[in-house]
Amino acid sequence: MASVPHSTTQEREPDPGASARPVVARFEVLCTRYLDPHGNELAPLPDFAREAKALVPAYRAMNLLRTFDAKAIALQRTGQIGTYASTLGKEAIDVAIGLALGKDDVLLPSYRESGVLLMRGVSLVRTLLYWGGDERGNVFPESPRDFPFCVPIATQLPHAVGVAYAMKLRGERRAALAMCGDGATSKGEFYEAINAAGVWKLPLVVVIVNNQYAISVPRAQQSAAQTLAQKAVAAGIHGEQADGNDLIAMRDVVSRALDRAYAGDGPSVIEALTYRLSDHTTADDASRYRSAEELAGQWHYEPIARLRDWLVHAGAWSKADEEKLAHACAEQVDAAVREYLATPPPRAEQMFEHLYQRLPQPLAWQRDAACAEDAEPSPPAPLPRRERGDSRSSG
Numbered sequence: 001m002a003s004v005p006h007s008t009t010q011e012r013e014p015d016p017g018a019s020a021r022p023v024v025a026r027f028e029v030l031c032t033r034y035l036d037p038h039g040n041e042l043a044p045l046p047d048f049a050r051e052a053k054a055l056v057p058a059y060r061a062m063n064l065l066r067t068f069d070a071k072a073i074a075l076q077r078t079g080q081i082g083t084y085a086s087t088l089g090k091e092a093i094d095v096a097i098g099l100a101l102g103k104d105d106v107l108l109p110s111y112r113e114s115g116v117l118l119m120r121g122v123s124l125v126r127t128l129l130y131w132g133g134d135e136r137g138n139v140f141p142e143s144p145r146d147f148p149f150c151v152p153i154a155t156q157l158p159h160a161v162g163v164a165y166a167m168k169l170r171g172e173r174r175a176a177l178a179m180c181g182d183g184a185t186s187k188g189e190f191y192e193a194i195n196a197a198g199v200w201k202l203p204l205v206v207v208i209v210n211n212q213y214a215i216s217v218p219r220a221q222q223s224a225a226q227t228l229a230q231k232a233v234a235a236g237i238h239g240e241q242a243d244g245n246d247l248i249a250m251r252d253v254v255s256r257a258l259d260r261a262y263a264g265d266g267p268s269v270i271e272a273l274t275y276r277l278s279d280h281t282t283a284d285d286a287s288r289y290r291s292a293e294e295l296a297g298q299w300h301y302e303p304i305a306r307l308r309d310w311l312v313h314a315g316a317w318s319k320a321d322e323e324k325l326a327h328a329c330a331e332q333v334d335a336a337v338r339e340y341l342a343t344p345p346p347r348a349e350q351m352f353e354h355l356y357q358r359l360p361q362p363l364a365w366q367r368d369a370a371c372a373e374d375a376e377p378s379p380p381a382p383l384p385r386r387e388r389g390d391s392r393s394s395g
């Protein structure tokens with residue numbers, strides 16, 4: 001055992017200015033915000049935002065995501081997809097991360113990150129297939145290094161450590177970026193991941209999407225910590241907050257974290273402050289545990305109006321642009337829905353894939369029986385999409 005250095009009063013006279021309990025560590029958590037809820041600039045903007053026009057594509061993407069989100073909920077309500085986890089209110093986070101990530105970086109999403117995947121080039125059709133219970137929607141040839149949607153809470157975080165470790169071992173200038181919710185930060189995997197990443201100084205960025213709820217559990221009951229970003233302190237790594245409803249702040253903070261990772265300066269935790277304007281998923285009814293007043297108050301801070309107001313102040317956006325955009329988004333989403341509905345259902349065999357390296361015998365029998373049924377010359381007519389059952393869990 002290492003000996004503990006100590007001194008006794010016999011050896012040294014006490015120093016009257018000394019404390020028996022010196023401060024051995026201090027920390028502070030910074031929160032980045034550039035735009036107020038009305039789109040007014042609060043501070044000089046980072047370089048990428050100097051030209052307002054340069055952020056019009058981001059604004060378009062945020063609107064496309066919101067249009068898609070409303071359509072996906074309508075599809076679920078009419079029985080055409082099984083479940084769906086809404087992105088309403090987190091559009092700035094998703095689009096900012098999509099803009100900041102390099103194409104060689106690796107994204108490890110949770111189930112709520114269809115917006116970032118959209119930015120990575122993954123088609124809306126895939127997201128619909130996924131929530132329609134079709135695993136072909138969880139394979140992303142458009143961005144093949146990115147990981148699939150992850151429903152088990154926080155399990156993507158240790159995976160991200162493995163990815164970042166591999167990048168470091170190979171000496172690559174790349175980073176892994178994992179996303180999780182406020183609730184996920186209470187899981188062992190969260191602490192284990194940031195702890196290991198800190199010790200090994202890995203090129204990892206963990207973005208906590210703090211939408212104030214884990215299903216019905218509000219943030220105040222999730223943790224007594226003043227911020228979730230400060231969990232980074234215990235892991236000895238960089239941690240900070242950003243206003244997740246401010247696209248410019250999010251882009252700035254994520255880009256800086258990625259730059260640190262590329263430069264070998266280690267991992268970061270970013271707590272993105274936002275609010276879940278939707279139910280948890282379509283299987284939830286949030287009106288049973290939060291008030292209409294609370295929800296209405298939060299619409300005041302939502303990210304799309306904030307960016308639009310800023311673009312309009314800067315002369316980079318007009319009412320006519322807005323009308324054209326609404327039309328273009330609706331067309332793009334309708335085209336994706338048509339393609340989804342026209343996609344033939346997957347083979348029955350699909351539900352047995354990716355479970356085991358060698359399927360246990362009872363499951364193998366079931367698979368063979370399902371395949372034999374699939375192969376019958378005149379199988380029963382497939383159910384129309386909207387009547388097809390879906391076994392995907394609500395999370």
Ligand SMILES: Cc1ncc(C[n+]2csc(CCOP(=O)(O)OP(=O)(O)O)c2C)c(N)n1
Binds near residue numbers: 151153180183184394
């Ligand atoms: C390991 C595990 N435990 C429990 C669940 C059930 N579950 C689904 S979502 C959720 C809450 C997650 O909240 P948060 O991390 O804040 O993410 P959000 O849904 O708000 O994006 C829970 C407990 C799960 N999917 N996985």
Ligand SMILES: [Mg+2]
Binds near residue numbers: 181215
């Ligand atoms: Mg949450």
